[in-house]
Amino acid sequence: MYVRKTVMAMATLTAAGLLLTACGGTSDVQNAAQQQPIPSSSSVQPTTTAPTTTTTQPTTTQPTTTTPPTSSEKPKPKPDPKPEPKPTAEAPCTNVAAKACIDLSANKSWLMDNGKVVYGPVPITHGRKGYRTPPGTFKVFHKNKNHKSSIFNNAPMPNSVFFNGGIAFHQGSLRQTSHGCIHLSPAASQKYFSYLGYGDTVQVVP
Numbered sequence: 404m405y406v407r408k409t410v411m412a413m414a415t416l417t418a419a420g421l422l423l424t425a426c427g428g429t430s431d432v433q434n435a436a437q438q439q440p441i442p443s444s445s446s447v448q449p450t451t452t453a454p455t456t457t458t459t460q461p462t463t464t465q466p467t468t469t470t471p472p473t474s475s476e477k478p479k480p481k482p483d484p485k486p487e488p489k490p491t492a493e494a495p496c497t498n499v500a501a502k503a504c505i506d507l508s509a510n511k512s513w514l515m516d517n518g519k520v521v522y523g524p525v526p527i528t529h530g531r532k533g534y535r536t537p538p539g540t541f542k543v544f545h546k547n548k549n550h551k552s553s554i555f556n557n558a559p560m561p562n563s564v565f566f567n568g569g570i571a572f573h574q575g576s577l578r579q580t581s582h583g584c585i586h587l588s589p590a591a592s593q594k595y596f597s598y599l600g601y602g603d604t605v606q607v608v609p
Contacts, residue, residue, distance in 0.1 A: 493520045495608050498540055502603040503572070503595065505529070505585060507536060512572075512585065514598050522598070525591040530570075531580035538609045541566040543599050555582065562592035566605040572596075 496504035499518035505527065506512070513523035530536040543566050550563035550573065565571040572595045575586030587595060599605075 493524065496606040498604060498606045500604045501540070501606040502543075502599055503566075503605045505536075505605070505607040507538065507607065507609050512587070512591075514595065522594055523591075525587060526577055528575070528577055528580050528586040530583040534580075534582040536570060536581075536583050536585065536607065537567065538607045539567075541605045541607070543601055543603045543605060545571075546596065546599075546601070548596065560584070561589075562587075562596035564596055564599050567607075572599075 494504045494513045494515060495506050495509075496513075496515065501515050504513045504515055506524075507529055509524075510527055510529070511524040512527045513520050513525075515521065543564055545563075545565040547563045547565075548561070550560040550571075552558040552560055554569070560571065560573040560575070563571040563573040570583045570585070572585045572587055572592065574589050574592035575581060575584065577586060577588060579586075
């Protein structure tokens, strides 16, 4: 009889404990659960994380090729060597520096610039026998608009341009030969006087 009461009492207590647990109350069952040993760290198997290997592919830079700029300009041809001076079809003088050219055999004269005729030919007369006008290359050294000869009785020599001692271009007779000077017409003598300057070259060919 005692044993039966004891069993019934224990059953009643167990049912009450389960009811309290289900409603959120505290019971010996809950305490017992809280007293369960917590596994130590030694019993926990560590989680091994495999290292991540990152492979970086090298970047290859292609070399840059620079194309030289093209020029539309064509190379300039080299100048030809300067040819030797030759007598022109108009004037026989070969000195390109000559500003005046005299041809004694043709009785003609020209004014020149860099080997080209700029005036002429014009008729001339020159030195008679015994007063021949010498050929050669000379320089203008004196000019006199109203010169008079100190040797030949103060003979007028308008527009005189002296280039060889007492020999000069000047206005004179185109019918008579001179004492060595180069006679020109009035118009030509004025042109020669204004064109020729001190130091200019005069070439006389035979």
